[in-house]
Amino acid sequence: MTAATTTSDITDTAAGTIRAQRLTTHIGAELSDVDLAEVAHDDALFAQLRSLLLEHKVLFVRNQPISRADHVALARRFGELEDHPVLGSDPEHPGLVRIYKDLDSDREAYENAFHCDATWRECPPFGSVLRCVEGPEVGGDTIWVDMAAAYRALPDTVKDRIAGLRARHSIEASFGARMPIEQRHALHDRYPDAEHPVVRTHPETGEKILFVNSFATHLTNFHNDENVRFGYDYAPGAAELLHYLIRQAAVPEFQVRWRWSNDSFAIWDNRSTQHYAVQDYWPAVRRMERAGIVGDRPY
Numbered sequence: 001m002t003a004a005t006t007t008s009d010i011t012d013t014a015a016g017t018i019r020a021q022r023l024t025t026h027i028g029a030e031l032s033d034v035d036l037a038e039v040a041h042d043d044a045l046f047a048q049l050r051s052l053l054l055e056h057k058v059l060f061v062r063n064q065p066i067s068r069a070d071h072v073a074l075a076r077r078f079g080e081l082e083d084h085p086v087l088g089s090d091p092e093h094p095g096l097v098r099i100y101k102d103l104d105s106d107r108e109a110y111e112n113a114f115h116c117d118a119t120w121r122e123c124p125p126f127g128s129v130l131r132c133v134e135g136p137e138v139g140g141d142t143i144w145v146d147m148a149a150a151y152r153a154l155p156d157t158v159k160d161r162i163a164g165l166r167a168r169h170s171i172e173a174s175f176g177a178r179m180p181i182e183q184r185h186a187l188h189d190r191y192p193d194a195e196h197p198v199v200r201t202h203p204e205t206g207e208k209i210l211f212v213n214s215f216a217t218h219l220t221n222f223h224n225d226e227n228v229r230f231g232y233d234y235a236p237g238a239a240e241l242l243h244y245l246i247r248q249a250a251v252p253e254f255q256v257r258w259r260w261s262n263d264s265f266a267i268w269d270n271r272s273t274q275h276y277a278v279q280d281y282w283p284a285v286r287r288m289e290r291a292g293i294v295g296d297r298p299y
Contacts, residue, residue, distance in 0.1 A: 057269050057272050127271070
């Protein structure tokens with residue numbers, strides 16, 4: 001574990017006890033005394049897990065050699081699962097996306113960018129349940145960021161400036177950028193750009209969340225009489241504002257970093273976090289399996 005621990009929270013239910021140890025002051029808790037296969041099929045334990053997720057935004061569990069069926073069953077307790085148009089799924093478990101970085105993988109295919117999963121969808125995912133199937137001996141950590149804390153830390157002048165702004169999010173400009181032009185355009189036709197508020201409201205906690213990331217290409221409603229006097233105000237003025245907001249995810253005070261081990265899990269709330277897969281382990285192998293949960297439209 002690379003993040004410092006703080007206090008420990010213990011929650012008791014009739015079904016058992018899940019211990020949740022906070023890893024930073026803002027985000028992340030490591031669970032113990034829990035069997036995720038049991039949680040997947042127990043209402044009381046799942047309710048406890050869901051409550052802890054809302055509190056800590058990302059939960060970590062080690063030593064969980066559960067089946068793929070139980071992995072999928074746990075994720076489905078949160079909602080329906082979604083597939084990914086670029087990454088492959090396990091053929092026997094639709095919705096269980098395989099993120100395999102093997103020796104024959106494209107070494108140059110980057111994954112190291114702060115992002116919130118699939119904001120190019122009209123309804124980005126609720127969250128994900130991610131398992132390390134096989135990890136490198138050293139390296140390959142993942143960082144998560146509390147984007148509610150990032151919003152709270154913004155100067156009031158910036159909060160006033162971005163209130164009501166919206167941004168365009170694109171799969172064509174991210175996953176599609178490495179494709180031949182015809183394939184890239186076909187991807188865009190299948191998944192047109194989505195437009196979301198720059199600041200979204202969490203539908204359960206009511207928190208304000210800074211909701212722009214590496215999938216965001218531009219602000220869509222900045223060019224108006226209030227913001228623009230000269231062309232320079234819009235280009236690159238709007239782009240500079242967007243890039244400033246995207247860079248907030250890189251502030252260490254909002255982050256937790258997780259050192260993977262085989263059969264360890266991360267469960268995160270995609271609505272209020274971003275994450276970054278550290279790509280420092282080649283030529284080692286890193287094989288992950290992720291069940292993404294269908295979400296709602298940001299507002």
